[in-house]
Amino acid sequence: MGWNDMQPLLVQATQETLWMVGLATLATVLVGLPLGLLLALTRRDGLLQNAPVNKAVGTVVNVGRSLPFVILIVAIIPFTRWVVGTTLGWQAATVPLAIGAIPFFARLVETAVADVDGGLVEAVQAMGGSTWTVVRRVLLPEALPALVSSLTTTVIALIGYSAMAGTVGGGGLGTLAINYGYMRFETTFMWVIAAELVVLVTLVQLVGEGLARSLDHKRPATRRTFRRRVTPQISAAPKAAETPAREPELTGSTRV
Amino acid sequence: MITTSDLRKVYRAQGRPGSNPEIAALDGVDLHVRQGEVYGVVGTSGAGKSTLIRCVNLLERPSSGSVRVDGRELTALSPAELRETRRSIGMVFQHFNLLARRTVAENVELPLELSGLTRRERAARVAELLDLVGLADKAKAYPAQLSGGQKQRVGIARALAGDPKVLLSDEATSALDPETTRSVLQLLRDLNRQLGLTILLITHEMDVIKSVCDSAALMRAGRVVESGTLTELLEQPGSELARELFPLGEGEPLQGSTVVDITFQGDATAQPFISQLARTYNVDVSIIGAAVETVGGRQVGRMRVSLPGSFEENVVPIGYLREQGLQVEVIASAESRRSAGWGSTQRGTTGVGTRPERSRAGARAEGAA
Numbered sequence: 001m002g003w004n005d006m007q008p009l010l011v012q013a014t015q016e017t018l019w020m021v022g023l024a025t026l027a028t029v030l031v032g033l034p035l036g037l038l039l040a041l042t043r044r045d046g047l048l049q050n051a052p053v054n055k056a057v058g059t060v061v062n063v064g065r066s067l068p069f070v071i072l073i074v075a076i077i078p079f080t081r082w083v084v085g086t087t088l089g090w091q092a093a094t095v096p097l098a099i100g101a102i103p104f105f106a107r108l109v110e111t112a113v114a115d116v117d118g119g120l121v122e123a124v125q126a127m128g129g130s131t132w133t134v135v136r137r138v139l140l141p142e143a144l145p146a147l148v149s150s151l152t153t154t155v156i157a158l159i160g161y162s163a164m165a166g167t168v169g170g171g172g173l174g175t176l177a178i179n180y181g182y183m184r185f186e187t188t189f190m191w192v193i194a195a196e197l198v199v200l201v202t203l204v205q206l207v208g209e210g211l212a213r214s215l216d217h218k219r220p221a222t223r224r225t226f227r228r229r230v231t232p233q234i235s236a237a238p239k240a241a242e243t244p245a246r247e248p249e250l251t252g253s254t255r256v
Numbered sequence: 257m258i259t260t261s262d263l264r265k266v267y268r269a270q271g272r273p274g275s276n277p278e279i280a281a282l283d284g285v286d287l288h289v290r291q292g293e294v295y296g297v298v299g300t301s302g303a304g305k306s307t308l309i310r311c312v313n314l315l316e317r318p319s320s321g322s323v324r325v326d327g328r329e330l331t332a333l334s335p336a337e338l339r340e341t342r343r344s345i346g347m348v349f350q351h352f353n354l355l356a357r358r359t360v361a362e363n364v365e366l367p368l369e370l371s372g373l374t375r376r377e378r379a380a381r382v383a384e385l386l387d388l389v390g391l392a393d394k395a396k397a398y399p400a401q402l403s404g405g406q407k408q409r410v411g412i413a414r415a416l417a418g419d420p421k422v423l424l425s426d427e428a429t430s431a432l433d434p435e436t437t438r439s440v441l442q443l444l445r446d447l448n449r450q451l452g453l454t455i456l457l458i459t460h461e462m463d464v465i466k467s468v469c470d471s472a473a474l475m476r477a478g479r480v481v482e483s484g485t486l487t488e489l490l491e492q493p494g495s496e497l498a499r500e501l502f503p504l505g506e507g508e509p510l511q512g513s514t515v516v517d518i519t520f521q522g523d524a525t526a527q528p529f530i531s532q533l534a535r536t537y538n539v540d541v542s543i544i545g546a547a548v549e550t551v552g553g554r555q556v557g558r559m560r561v562s563l564p565g566s567f568e569e570n571v572v573p574i575g576y577l578r579e580q581g582l583q584v585e586v587i588a589s590a591e592s593r594r595s596a597g598w599g600s601t602q603r604g605t606t607g608v609g610t611r612p613e614r615s616r617a618g619a620r621a622e623g624a625a
Contacts, residue, residue, distance in 0.1 A: 123353035126313055127367040127418065128343040130335075137366065141357050217398040218356045 001186050009176060014196065016090040017172035020165075021158045024097035028154060032102045033147075035061070036109025037135065043114065047121065047131050064103030069161050072096050073168055093162060093170030101158050108150035112143040145216040152208025156201050163197060173197060257422060257454040258289035258312060263321035265307050265478075281307040282318065283478035289456050289471070294448050296465040297458045298497070299475035305458040308475070309426050312456065313345045314338060326421055343371060346415030350427035352407040354399040360410050361386065361395040367417040385413040389443060405436035412443065416451075423447070425457035429464060437461075441468045462500050466551055472497055486551050490519050490558075493585045502558035504545035513562045514570045514589035515544065520582050521556040529580050530561070537573045539563055560587070 035057065041047050042054040067075070073096040077087050080095040120138050129137065140147075166174015173193050181190025265282040281304045289295040299305045310316040312323055314330050323330045328341055354363050361382050368378040386392045389409040399407055408428060415423055425444065429437040445468045447453050459465065465472045465486075473483035474497050482489065482497050490498045504517065520527075534541055541561050548557035563570045567589035577584045 117353070119349060119351055119353040120355060122315055123347070123349060123414075124366070126315055126342060126345070126347040126424075127370065127414070128339040128341075129370055130339060133370060137369070138355065142355060144357065215357070218400055 001180070001189055006189055006192060009180070010173075010192070010196065013171070013173045013176040013193075017159070017162050017174075017200075020090040020094045020097060020170070020172060021155065021162050023094045024101060024158050024162075025151070025155055027094075027098035028101040028105045028158070029151065031098075032105035032154075033109055035102065036106040037113055037139070039106060039110040040113035040139075041131075041135075043110075046114075047134060061103040061106050064099070065107070067100075069096070069100050069164055070168070072100050073165060073170070088169045088171075090171035093165035093172070097158055097161055097165060100161055101154055104157060105150065105154045108153065109143075109147060112146035112150055113139050115146060116142045145212045145218075148208060148212040148215060152204060152212070155204050155208070159197065159201055159204070257291040257326060258287065258295075258456055259322075259324045260285055260287045260308075260312070261322050261324075262286065263308070263311060263323065264319045265304075265311060265316060266319045280478050282311065282321075284321070285475075285478070285480055287473060287480060287483070289454060291454055292448070292452050293470040294445065294455045294457065294468050296469035296472045297456070297475055297480075298460060298462065298465055298472060298500075299458075300460060303475040304478040305460075305475050306426060307478075309424050309456065309458045312424055313342055313347060343367065343418040344420045345422045345424060346412075346418065346420035347424040347426065348408065348411045348415050348428045350430050352399070352404075352411045352431075354407055354410055354414075356399055359396050359398055360391060360402070363399065363410055364413045364417055367414060371418060381417065385416055388416070388447075389413045403436070404432050405440060408432065408436075408440050409443065412440075412447070416447070416453075421454060423453050423455045425455060427459060428457065430459065430461070437464070438467070444468055465497075466501055466549065474500075486556075487521065487554065490521060490551070490556055491583050493583070498558075501551060502547045502549070502556075504547065504558060504560040512566075513564050514567050514574075515560060515562050515587040516570075516574060516577075517585045517587055518559045518561060518577060518582050519556070519585075520559075521554055523581075527580060529577060529582060530559075532580075533573055533576060536576065539570075539573055 039054060039057055039061070042050040042057070044051070044054075046054075073093075076096055076099060079099075080092050081087055083095050084091045086092050116139050120142060121134050124134050124138050162170065162172055163174035163177065164170075166172050166176070167178050169175065173196065177190050177193045180186045181193060263282050263285040264280065267279045267281055269277050269279055283304075285304070285308055287295075287297075287308070297305045297308060307316055311318045312325065312330075314323065318331065321331075325341070325345060330338065330341060333341060355366070358366070364382045364385050365378050368381055373381070382395070383392065386395055389412055391406060391409050391413065394402065394406060394410075399410065402410065411428070412423075423444075428444075429440050432440060441464060444455060444457070448455050448468075455468075457464065457469070469486060471483070471485045472489065473480045475481070482492075482495060484492065486501070489495045490501070492498065498519065502519075518529075520529075530541055530543075533539065541563060544560040544562055546557065546559040548555065550556070563573060567586060570589070574584055574586070
């Protein structure tokens with residue numbers, strides 16, 4: 001099988017993969033972001049502390065995360081048919097991809113939001129900000145670099161899942177690899193597809209990392225060292241250790 | 257301007273069955289801050305001062321008691337009214353709490369965004385505020401690019417954005433080096449004078465009280481054990497705050513002598529009372545410790561002197577010093593030490609009087625004096 005045979009197949013499969021990953025990412029953000037925010041806010045010592053809600057949402061998320069993806073695809077076939085009208089092709093694969101990624105992303109969002117310094121939340125509350133103000137002006141903007149990193153991780157996971165969906169007729173590069181590379185023993189073709197996936201993942205990682213870095217103003221922009229974020233307050237506060245221990249704060253965590 | 261009465265805050269300790277599960281961070285605090293003054297609350301870690309200041313704008317809701325700021329009872333307000341009221345109470349924090357992803361100007365602008373001003377009005381106000389704190393050239397910088405002192409100035413500018421009547425300062429200088437601390441305190445003092453801003457600050461540094469405060473309160477174990485204007489405190493016999501403001505050391509008193517602390521302020525500082533005393537009564541005065549400082553804009557001094565003989569022998573010279581408008585406190589005397597016995601007149605048990613390490617001067621002849 002020569003390059004000329006491979007090329008049209010590759011182009012179409014790549015388009016399909018991009019479509020399903022793209023649409024699934026969109027759905028994941030639309031649902032996972034509010035869900036993760038809800039988890040962070042209803043946590044203990046959260047702004048809207050609410051144990052029953054947190055437990056309920058947390059359980060759903062945990063169940064979603066523990067189901068093996070291949071099982072998930074099969075398990076939600078009726079739902080998939082109801083949403084897109086088919087259970088084959090990339091359109092059908094988009095549904096389980098999104099369902100699988102939402103709980104994953106929600107947990108990452110929860111962590112990113114809960115990592116925002118509780119002092120910032122207090123500062124905005126002290127100036128008369130409502131919970132919504134805190135979410136909109138503090139939690140989401142301050143967590144943005146971490147959210148972008150989380151999304152990068154999620155998209156990469158989605159690319160991997162999409163290849164897996166291909167094995168059960170989900171279309172895209174995964175189907176191509178199974179149908180040609182595995183079943184027809186076109187080993188070269190399989191390596192080409194694998195290489196393309198590697199390139200795809202690397203690109204997403206690079207773009208995501210770069211974006212997250214450009215959004216992060218936590219360290220002085222002039223010095224880009226290899227060191228990871230040094231919490232600026234601490235480096236600027238040699239006496240911080242002597243100062244009195246504070247009463248428990250909302251989420252008084254500092255990043256390293 | 258700020259009045260708390262019988263303020264209590266009780267925390268529930270987690271997971272220690274058997275032991276008392278409740279910890280009182282505030283145990284009936286009455287605080288009165290007058291309009292236009294700088295009021296400092298000092299205390300060691302865990303004394304409850306942080307909880308206290310956070311109760312004043314209800315970041316922490318007190319378990320019971322009342323908080324009145326500018327005539328409004330905060331604990332009775334609805335959430336919306338509380339948010340409205342908080343806009344007239346500025347607050348600065350130990351760790352600045354600036355948003356890392358907003359520039360200096362955008363940080364200062366934040367409270368203005370909540371109050372619904374137009375973009376142009378906000379920009380004008382931000383420029384004005386940055387000018388006030390001396391950071392006009394840093395408007396476009398991010399907090400990570402600033403020094404600690406600069407960050408706190410941004411914090412102060414932000415706290416002032418809503419034109420507050422009251423500024424709360426939660427250990428605002430505790431993360432700064434001494435020199436930066438001085439300049440930030442100077443700024444607070446200037447704002448207090450220029451804008452008539454009432455400032456309530458908490459700190460664990462006596463120097464902060466000394467350099468900017470008009471009044472002070474000492475907290476211990478959730479209670480205010482001493483409070484008043486600095487002048488009052490210095491005049492008050494046995495005041496722990498006064499002693500902290502003027503540490504005179506713990507020099508061992510000479511055998512068979514009477515040790516007195518003399519506090520003088522205002523006009524009395526100019527009097528040569530020691531030499532007058534020596535000349536008039538022919539006593540040999542030895543100075544054990546002395547300090548003269550400016551407290552709250554007034555010249556104040558404190559001196560610990562030793563007079564030969566027992567208290568009874570020194571009644572007349574001490575009376576003379578009192579006549580000069582000096583405040584005299586007898587710390588120890590040869591006679592009363594023997595008769596009163598060790599520790600019998602200690603007031604340490606109530607937490608008001610002597611510190612433990614001072615208890616060897618237990619025969620404080622307060623009653624006699």
